[in-house]
Amino acid sequence: MKRRIDLNEKDIPKQWYNIQADMPKPVPPPLNPATGQPITPDMLAPVFPMNLIEQEVSTERWINIPDEVLEKYLIWRPTPLYRATFLEKYLGTPARIYFKNEGVSPAGSHKPNTAVAQAYYNKIFGIKRIATETGAGQWGSALAFACNQFGLELKVYMVRISFNQKPYRKLMMETWGAKCVPSPSPDTNAGRKFLAQNPEHPGSLGIAISEAIEDAVTTKDSRYSLGSVLNHVLLHQTIIGLEAQKQLEAIGEYPDIVIGCAGGGSNFAGIALPFIRDKIHGKNIHVIAAEPSSCPSMTKGTYNYDFGDTAETTPLLAMHTLGHNFVPAPIHAGGLRYHGMAPIVSRLVMDKLIEPRAYSQLETFAAGVTFARTEGFIPAPETNHAIACTIEEAKKAKEEGKEKVILMNWSGHGIIDLAAYDAYLSGKLDDYVLPDNEIQGLLKELEKYPRP
Amino acid sequence: MFSLEIYCPQLGMLVEFSYCISMNENLPCRIIVGCWRNRMDIIKYLKENYTDEDLKKIFESPPKNRLQRIVETIEKEKKTEE
Numbered sequence: 001m002k003r004r005i006d007l008n009e010k011d012i013p014k015q016w017y018n019i020q021a022d023m024p025k026p027v028p029p030p031l032n033p034a035t036g037q038p039i040t041p042d043m044l045a046p047v048f049p050m051n052l053i054e055q056e057v058s059t060e061r062w063i064n065i066p067d068e069v070l071e072k073y074l075i076w077r078p079t080p081l082y083r084a085t086f087l088e089k090y091l092g093t094p095a096r097i098y099f100k101n102e103g104v105s106p107a108g109s110h111k112p113n114t115a116v117a118q119a120y121y122n123k124i125f126g127i128k129r130i131a132t133e134t135g136a137g138q139w140g141s142a143l144a145f146a147c148n149q150f151g152l153e154l155k156v157y158m159v160r161i162s163f164n165q166k167p168y169r170k171l172m173m174e175t176w177g178a179k180c181v182p183s184p185s186p187d188t189n190a191g192r193k194f195l196a197q198n199p200e201h202p203g204s205l206g207i208a209i210s211e212a213i214e215d216a217v218t219t220k221d222s223r224y225s226l227g228s229v230l231n232h233v234l235l236h237q238t239i240i241g242l243e244a245q246k247q248l249e250a251i252g253e254y255p256d257i258v259i260g261c262a263g264g265g266s267n268f269a270g271i272a273l274p275f276i277r278d279k280i281h282g283k284n285i286h287v288i289a290a291e292p293s294s295c296p297s298m299t300k301g302t303y304n305y306d307f308g309d310t311a312e313t314t315p316l317l318a319m320h321t322l323g324h325n326f327v328p329a330p331i332h333a334g335g336l337r338y339h340g341m342a343p344i345v346s347r348l349v350m351d352k353l354i355e356p357r358a359y360s361q362l363e364t365f366a367a368g369v370t371f372a373r374t375e376g377f378i379p380a381p382e383t384n385h386a387i388a389c390t391i392e393e394a395k396k397a398k399e400e401g402k403e404k405v406i407l408m409n410w411s412g413h414g415i416i417d418l419a420a421y422d423a424y425l426s427g428k429l430d431d432y433v434l435p436d437n438e439i440q441g442l443l444k445e446l447e448k449y450p451r452p
Numbered sequence: 453m454f455s456l457e458i459y460c461p462q463l464g465m466l467v468e469f470s471y472c473i474s475m476n477e478n479l480p481c482r483i484i485v486g487c488w489r490n491r492m493d494i495i496k497y498l499k500e501n502y503t504d505e506d507l508k509k510i511f512e513s514p515p516k517n518r519l520q521r522i523v524e525t526i527e528k529e530k531k532t533e534e
Contacts, residue, residue, distance in 0.1 A: 030517065030519040031520070032520070032523050032527075034527060039519060039520075039523050043523055043526065044519075044522070044523070044526075046526050046529075047522055047526060135462060135463040135465070136463050136464035136465040159463060161463070161465075161467060161471055162463055162465055165465065166465055194477075197477075197478070198478070202474065202475055203475070204475040204476065204481075205462055205463065206476075206521075209518075209521060209525075210521075210525055213522055213525040213526065213529075214525060214529055217525075217526060217529045218529060226518065226522075228518075229517070230519070263461065292461040293486070343517070361458070361459055380464075381459060381464065417464070417465070419465070419466055420459050420465070420466055423457055423466055428457055429458065
């Protein structure tokens with residue numbers, strides 16, 4: 001039995017897989033909120049180079065990976081596929097669990113798979129400089145690495161609360177030569193507006209996005225780059241699943257279940273789309289997207305869906321579990337809605353090619369700690385959702401006495417996220433409904449915070 | 453002991469409750485209910501601390517997806533240049 005399955009450099013996939021060629025129903029074009037008309041490629045030209053826009057709308061099944069991109073991929077790819085024998089033993093499961101370790105990239109996650117490709121396409125389009133936003137810094141650091149490889153300038157708008165509290169990602173970006181500023185910043189109209197309201201504004205992902213786009217649109221030879229959600233991002237990530245297919249084939253295995261965590265959908269799509277292609281063509285395979293129960297964008301179960309966008313591309317959530325009468329009408333209408341999922345993934349969920357599942361914060365951290373204590377690697381908190389799902393499926397296989405093959409995308413390591421583990425291990429994240437008297441104390445405490 | 457910290461799924465880091473109630477132009481984050489519902493009576497908190505108008509502003513309009521947000525910002529920039 002092999003515990004680590006490596007792929008030779010020469011066998012790295014030479015093409016990305018575009019599922020838009022095989023989807024039973026196409027993703028409807030996104031609509032311009034101002035006009036209600038479909039967003040056309042030329043409308044995106046101020047922010048993306050045309051070669052990436054072409055990939056965004058392409059329905060070509062296979063897209064060649066340029067040699068220059070492959071050359072950079074070889075810095076860390078092909079990534080190893082591991083058999084999680086210690087986790088299997090701990091769970092006492094007959095399932096064979098495999099995980100694709102995307103944490104071995106320079107930035108520590110799957111993100112460089114698209115960052116490198118995007119940097120390359122910008123470069124050959126004549127772009128000199130990229131602007132982007134980042135939350136906790138995972139995307140910003142991946143793009144900083146990629147831009148450095150291709151000699152591009154990069155400016156990263158990092159949400160201020162994160163900029164102040166997570167210095168290591170910022171330092172990674174700066175080490176790779178990027179300029180990282182806290183958002184809101186004084187460098188853009190959008191940033192100045194928020195700073196005028198509150199000079200200590202903690203920032204938000206929304207503000208950082210606005211700043212990065214404004215920067216790209218108003219600076220010569222600049223474009224914007226995004227690390228999730230868009231079709232071309234998912235396309236670049238398919239190298240994960242394509243490699244995994246070759247690695248499993250080499251040992252005579254094929255998965256019964258494929259699992260990935262899904263925030264914006266890119267790492268999930270990376271592992272899953274090549275297998276969904278097989279499923280579309282008749283393979284019996286179960287594909288599961290594991291998302292946080294706190295901001296579910298796909299999960300059914302106890303929730304009802306509605307469709308908030310006119311294109312009906314993204315399932316949105318109505319929060320009936322909190323009680324219709326209990327919730328003020330405006331909250332009931334959209335209080336749990338989150339709209340961050342990739343349209344391709346949403347469409348595949350609606351076509352029942354993907355099963356979405358939601359996991360709570362506590363169960364994901366518990367799964368992450370179990371993984372670290374068996375397999376050794378400390379996962380990124382997002383990755384823990386996929387691990388929670390994998391453990392659930394492995395236990396189910398045990399109950400059923402079935403030797404299932406489970407493939408999971410281990411999307412990144414958590415070495416720079418240890419504060420979250422500290423909070424979990426010290427019991428600070430426990431789900432705990434406060435008694436009334438404690439709520440009163442809490443509310444009093446909140447009086448010191450700024451009010452609208 | 454109850455903590456006012458939570459792992460923010462959008463940012464990918466720990467944040468305090470004070471962030472969750474102020475990051476949206478000094479109003480609560482639109483996914484605050486999902487994040488905090490197991491840890492406190494967040495609905496009661498919102499009802500008691502915000503007007504219906506505030507709540508509408510936070511929750512009523514459907515959220516925009518990323519591409520829509522990008523196009524909206526491009527259009528805004530075009531108008532500014534004009």
